[in-house]
Amino acid sequence: MKRLCGLLAAALPVLAGAGDTFLLRNVAVHTVTKGDIANGAVYVRDGKIAAVGARLNLPKGVRVIDGAGQHLWPGLIDSGTSLGLNEIRSIRESADLSEIGDYNPQLRTLVAINPASDHIPVARANGIAAAITLPEGGVLAGQAALVHLDGWTWEEMDIARAAALHLRFPVLSTRPSSRFSRETSRGTPYTDARREYRRKLQALEDFFEQARRYRKAKVANAPGFKPDVRLEAMLPVLEGTVPVLVTASRERAIRDALEFAEKEKIRIILAAAEDAARLAPELKAKNIPVILGPTFRLPREEDDPYDAPFTLPAEMHKAGVKFAFASFSNQFARNLPYQAANAVAFGLPYEEAIKAVTINPAEIWGVADRLGSIEEGKWATLIVTDGDPLETRTQIKRMFIKGRAVDLDNKHKRLYEKYLARP
Template identity: 30%
Template sequence: MKPLVLSFALMTASPLVVNAAPIAIINARIETAGPLGSIRQGTLVMDKGRIVAVGSGVTVPADAQIIDAKGKVVTPGLILASTSLGISEIEQVPSTRDDGAGGQIGAAFNPAAGVDPDAPSIGLARLNGSTRAFLTPVAGRGGNGAHAHDDSAFQTAGGHEEEDPTLFAGQSIGISLAAGAPDMVFKSNAGMVLEFGETAAAAAGGSRGASLIILKQVLADVRHFIANRAAYDRGEGRELLARRLDLEALIPVVQGKTPLLVRVSSANDIRQILKLAREEKLLVVLEGAEEGWRVAKDIAAQNIPVMIDAQAALPSSFETLGTHLGNAAALNAAGVKVSIMGSRDYNNLRQSRMNAGTAVAHGLPYQAALASITLNPAKIWGVDKDLGSLEPGKIADVVVWTGDPMEGQSYPSAVYIGGVSQALTSRSTELATRYKPRADGSARPAYRN
């Protein structure tokens, strides 16, 4: 059978194409983010939702649809490491926010039921090359410490309200950004989110020391609950600080089976968390870590990964006085696994790749920057067996870019999620088409005088 060659114009015009035949992307610069590294001119073949082959000497199947990507760059789909995508739309409108439970539930909160597949921001995320996202709840709903358009992902973790749960914000989940997916959640209970530093101090009455005591007591309560569940059910035994729902949710954390994502900024607070991780034998991930460069060797020594906003350049609080743009490079040089986040300003979803580019400009090696928005988030959340790099056998989340994805003027020419071509449209592009004047300059009928 003669191979079918598709143009990018044809590919991007159709809304959603389920490909019966294999697809071969040829003549591309392939950035695998995996063991194969960078391939100057290569071919990637995908079939039945998986990557079949990738390399410079790949044989193209006879029945394959061929995509000629000459002059373009192919990467894995970007993975948003920590976001409220799909569970929060307008920060200052509470009715549009399902990213926090307020004071009703703490560690037990799971945001899965609030994921809106029709959220306009999801199409926008695909337009920017994102194929998967991990949703991480926030402890507050934006009060004292949050800003409507704050570019710092950590800062928009929200301020404390009197009725908020103590420290724990809830569980992280992973979602696919594929259009028309019957269930977007592909990984539930991926980890637990904990607020620390100034936010935790506020929750504990104003003291970091008090917040640490409360945290240790909750962890001790969970272990007591595991060992004395029958007595607890009979109403016997000592009083526990946490509610039953939270105790149940925290069991995998204290058993070291799921990671504890800790939002923390200052070097001293990071040291406290590192000590806690050693004592309690926890799998810890740091988010924020604006002063992480100051304790980079300590973080690396415990093999703890870090999620950062590489654009954070100026202190926004006392706990971020040591913020600077070389944070990612310093952490990476020390041997820390770095994942670069975008913004929780939900309409600004280019920021993960833009922030990665900023980190490159301030000393982070290019391949490390690429891994920080692809493979490293997959490793942190335990899905790297299937996602995060272009390797045979992995799920075919693939993006074809017009140029370097870390350059602001580049954009996706094609996006595949699970081997399925995604329409490169969003509510913004649909509105632009709707209101765009006709070729002769005349207005659409509904907008004529």
């Protein structure tokens, strides 16, 4: 029966008004920003949270959902995925992640998202309601989009189509990439690698300089000005309306990225910053947020503490740096909450782990007025669970995206039921 409701709900378009008004009551409400209500209620009207409280007086005729013994949380946000862009990574034809060329700021992941990807319902079933989709090729890879994990089309999924421009910061690399090539080749000498690194940094600066000149010419309405799709895409970045998501892992790259941001006067968000702890005071001072993840990774160096990746979130928290978690995956997006939990095991306060998959990403991606917590006026993007959403054994019972009940069925559950029933 419940399944049937889910299926009916799924058949309704996202923006319809009828299904997205209801009262969820008798539920433990975890607002994230305004504390917990042990036995509370949330009134959702037209897809938005109209009221939150212990007891709510409501107009008659509102559909009531009883949440006895259950918990209500904001829908979780994964701040870096390839959901919808990449079905089976080893099948080139099913992957739309990396374009040819180093400078493609005009590329938009949003338009390449396959809303029917099997990965989306799989991630959703574990409470992921929204995600950043990241392009991966070259240096300026393109525009990351923040999307609802539901919708008939990518337009319906759209939350912020240019959430950030993805800059994959150049890497100075002397080491051969694989274990085998380490045995057989010595890698690149440092002097050569450094020359190449500097060349790449210069090219990056040149590109920004080119964009800046383009902007000047455009503003001045210079004679002979010709529109350029690539450079046009840089304008919101130069004007500070779109941040740059900078992927930089090691200390030098992070340091150079900070310097670059300062020089270019751009707003940046740091991603995959394995060495971020060493630069935490600077990140805090410059108010640069960080996308962490995955915490389930190996220490880079043999001598690093075995738990270095596990304790990084706690260190960032102690330093006062704002951060969010990302799976940087499609198949493992569903494990985002467990990555957050692992950080808790290694010193991150629980509330901070929850924030790092709800309100922090909402703030970092500029949508905190609509997402990330259970507050009046925000979208009713919610999950109902039978326990702590960061614990593996917890089941997600319901999900609402903008007030609409979302189908939690997926390919895996269907195959499970089919083959469990095989005689």
